[in-house]
Amino acid sequence: MTTAVSFSFQHRPFVPYAHDYTHGESEPWHQHDCAQLLHILSGVVRVETAQGCWVVPPGRGVWLPAGTQHAISITGNVAARTLFIDPLARADLPASCQIVQITPLLRELIVASFTLNEEYLPGSRDERVYELVLDEIRGMQTLPFCLPDPQSEVLKKLCLQICASIGQPWSSAKAAGIVSMSEKTLNRHFQQQTSLSYSEWVRRAKLIEGLIRLAQGHSVLRVALDLGYGSHSAFTAMFRRVMGISPSDYYRDSEKE
Numbered sequence: 504m505t506t507a508v509s510f511s512f513q514h515r516p517f518v519p520y521a522h523d524y525t526h527g528e529s530e531p532w533h534q535h536d537c538a539q540l541l542h543i544l545s546g547v548v549r550v551e552t553a554q555g556c557w558v559v560p561p562g563r564g565v566w567l568p569a570g571t572q573h574a575i576s577i578t579g580n581v582a583a584r585t586l587f588i589d590p591l592a593r594a595d596l597p598a599s600c601q602i603v604q605i606t607p608l609l610r611e612l613i614v615a616s617f618t619l620n621e622e623y624l625p626g627s628r629d630e631r632v633y634e635l636v637l638d639e640i641r642g643m644q645t646l647p648f649c650l651p652d653p654q655s656e657v658l659k660k661l662c663l664q665i666c667a668s669i670g671q672p673w674s675s676a677k678a679a680g681i682v683s684m685s686e687k688t689l690n691r692h693f694q695q696q697t698s699l700s701y702s703e704w705v706r707r708a709k710l711i712e713g714l715i716r717l718a719q720g721h722s723v724l725r726v727a728l729d730l731g732y733g734s735h736s737a738f739t740a741m742f743r744r745v746m747g748i749s750p751s752d753y754y755r756d757s758e759k760e
Contacts, residue, residue, distance in 0.1 A: 512537070515623075516592035516633055519616040524548075524581040532574045538588040538596055539567040540640060542605050542613055546579030547718035552600055555651040555697075558711045560718070560753075563646060564605045566597050573600075579718045584613050586636070593637050602648035609639040647745060650704070650711055653696035657682050665705060669712050670731040675701050710745055713738070723750050 542564040550557040551574045569590040623629035679689040693701040716726045727738030
């Protein structure tokens with residue numbers, strides 16, 4: 504199912520929209536003729552595109568260029584704040600899907616955008632806020648919450664198998680044997696098709712699944728064991744290496760935002 508949604512940008516460069524979701528909700532495949540910045544205040548949103556899976560943890564956002572086909576699924580109770588943006592508002596808006604850091608300034612600007620007038624005078628405060636939001640969007644930092652899909656059917660099937668039993672010890676030797684390749688060839692194909700090595704792809708898959716399970720309220724220890732880590736500390740070390748913070752502190756801080 505595909506749904507096209509249109510917005511009028513006759514007077515302003517973007518339209519803010521607030522929506523809350525309950526756990527288990529989803530939206531089928533659809534697209535917008537405008538760009539979209541989806542900012543998540545709580546819960547986790549999984550966004551599927553033709554390029555791969557994008558997981559948005561609390562306090563972060565996902566950028567979707569105009570015309571991007573996507574579907575979403577909800578984990579936990581999600582409070583979402585969206586900016587639907589005229590793709591002609593700026594010439595240098597991001598050109599590809601990406602998970603982004605929402606700075607404290609941008610977060611407050613998104614809140615303020617709901618109070619702005621649709622029509623405003625040149626040089627007015629409303630115009631300056633609209634323009635500052637666009638400035639902040641151009642400088643958003645990209646985060647490693649995308650799990651890109653390989654192009655070949657052989658590797659796609661392997662990736663589905665890995666995700667279906669993510670807690671198994673998925674060594675490169677095991678994976679190479681399944682697809683009848685050498686480990687060197689397997690890594691080369693993963694690098695060419697996903698921009699990640701095989702081991703990096705598996706770590707990314709575990710991180711993304713961990714984010715979803717933590718949002719469901721599972722303990723860090725349970726998530727660590729379910730993902731195949733030998734201990735709480737091993738999973739925490741991986742999480743801290745990628746995220747710069749422990750999993751328990753990450754969600755505690757996100758709840759404060």
